[in-house]
Amino acid sequence: MEDLQRAILLASDPLANPRAKEEAIQYLTHLKENGDGWKICLQSSLTSQHLPVRFFSLQVIQEVILHRYAGLSAGDINQLRHFHYVWLTEAINSPNLEEPLKNKFSQTLVLLFKQQFPEKWPTFFTELFSLLDRGVVAFDIVLRVILTIDELVTHHDSSRSIEEMTRSNLIKDAMRLEAVPLFGKLWYQILLQFPSTAPYSALI
Secondary structure (H helix, E strand, C coil): CHHHHHHHHHHCCCCCCHHHHHHHHHHHHHHHHCCCCHHHHHHHHHHCCCHHHHHHHHHHHHHHHHHCHHHCCHHHHHHHHHHHHHHHHHHCCCCCCCHHHHHHHHHHHHHHHHHHCCCCCCCHHHHHHCCHHHCHHHHHHHHHHHHHHHHHHHCCCCCCCHHHHHHHHHHHHHHHHHCHHHHHHHHHHHHHHCCCCCHHHHHC
8 A cells, every 4th residue: 555655746746856746647547457466456556645645545545346347257346345335434433534535435425325325235225324413514414415415316417427327316215205205304303403694504
């Protein structure tokens, strides 16, 4: 993981030696093309103290889910689900977590949700909303995830393929059964726990 971190910091440093920077970029390109290279990024996304390292690591994971999901084993998918759970539970205890990380994590989680819900992950919303009693940061991240679902899954987009639209409709039908009652409880909790001046009230 140290090599990965060093390469990311070099590649993102505008003052780095050009030759060293090029070697770092080549290393990162090779890692992304390597079949299991993304697994190193699971750990670096959780433990690195550097924003560029954590962001790049989430980006690699996002690309795997987006472009290589069909080739993942059941063990790989379970590993991804566990990673997202651990990342989320640690994030809600980090009040100073950077905005770009919250947004990028929401995107990776929703892409996994899009592949798994409802057939293979019917408890997604129950698990997500169970974190709401963990405080303001939990509300923040959960709401980002919900808004990202609207953006990437449920919002109508004419540029999507027929297959993507069919998948989106399946998810929306399942959400009406599984998630709508939970959404009602969510908005009620926001009204109870936060003043009307809170930014969350604008979403209700």
